Amino acid sequence: MQHLPFPVSAADDEAMIKKMGKKPDWEPYEAAWIAGYQAYRANGGSPFVVAPHNFGPGIHDRQYDLYDSRKGSGDLGRMRRKEGLKSCPVCGSPVTGDLDHYLPRTIYPEFSIMRANLVPACRHCNSGVKGTTVHGGEPRRFIHPYFDDWVEDAIWYVEIVPPFEAAQFRPCALPGLTAPRDEIVAFHLQNVLGTQFHLSMATEWSSLPTQIKLRDTELSIGSVTRQVAQELQVALAAKGRNSWHAALFRGIQFDPLAIRHLRDEAIASVLPPVA
Numbered sequence: 001m002q003h004l005p006f007p008v009s010a011a012d013d014e015a016m017i018k019k020m021g022k023k024p025d026w027e028p029y030e031a032a033w034i035a036g037y038q039a040y041r042a043n044g045g046s047p048f049v050v051a052p053h054n055f056g057p058g059i060h061d062r063q064y065d066l067y068d069s070r071k072g073s074g075d076l077g078r079m080r081r082k083e084g085l086k087s088c089p090v091c092g093s094p095v096t097g098d099l100d101h102y103l104p105r106t107i108y109p110e111f112s113i114m115r116a117n118l119v120p121a122c123r124h125c126n127s128g129v130k131g132t133t134v135h136g137g138e139p140r141r142f143i144h145p146y147f148d149d150w151v152e153d154a155i156w157y158v159e160i161v162p163p164f165e166a167a168q169f170r171p172c173a174l175p176g177l178t179a180p181r182d183e184i185v186a187f188h189l190q191n192v193l194g195t196q197f198h199l200s201m202a203t204e205w206s207s208l209p210t211q212i213k214l215r216d217t218e219l220s221i222g223s224v225t226r227q228v229a230q231e232l233q234v235a236l237a238a239k240g241r242n243s244w245h246a247a248l249f250r251g252i253q254f255d256p257l258a259i260r261h262l263r264d265e266a267i268a269s270v271l272p273p274v275a
């Protein structure tokens with residue numbers, strides 16, 4: 001979850017459609033295609049405003065397939081391999097290296113290669129419900145990394161749900177988000193975070209007491225609280241404001257009972273032998 005600058009200008013994307021329109025088999029669709037794309041840009045890709053355009057079944061499939069023939073090279077290849085990302089801009093996982101269609105190409109094939117609709121992402125994002133879900137009733141929709149600039153700020157945290165020995169991890173919108181952002185964030189979290197998120201949180205949570213013991217000789221509530229604050233700073237710097245790890249440490253910081261549990265477990269834990 002991250003705000004990103006547009007990969008190309010509106011004119012660049014339009015120029016691509018016009019170039020294709022020079023070929024006779026695309027030419028009849030050029031005007032409607034450009035109009036659809038302009039509506040997308042003007043409305044921030046909102047699925048409540050931008051309706052899929054029915055170009056007909058054969059054209060639908062050809063538009064859909066355009067992405068497959070282009071995703072590995074050129075502009076789309078470069079977007080997929082975008083460097084300098086600290087975490088997945090869509091879900092916050094530590095993995096990058098894939099592309100996600102903001103409006104899914106099964107429903108909106110006309111945007112299958114429009115770069116304003118393509119966001120660097122991870123494979124977890126592309127394996128969940130996001131491929132077929134567009135929104136959850138107004139105003140519930142996914143965050144758009146190019147248009148939703150308010151995602152520059154922290155927007156979520158992970159609540160640690162007891163019992164702490166077998167904790168569950170509940171992604172939550174940060175309190176204080178104004179409407180409709182609170183509902184957009186809640187919908188986004190509910191639909192982009194899947195099994196991999198929960199596994200990753202469980203692994204991090206269960207290894208924390210040992211990590212704390214290694215770094216903290218005092219093991220008081222105060223010293224463990226300071227360590228959690230420090231881990232949050234590390235996560236912010238290394239993975240970004242809305243990464244999985246930043247959200248986890250933000251959630252622990254909110255919860256004195258979780259900190260007490262970590263302190264008690266750290267005291268009880270046995271350090272691994274030094275090889």
Ligand SMILES: [Zn+2]
Nearest residue numbers: 088091122125
């Ligand atoms: Zn992702």
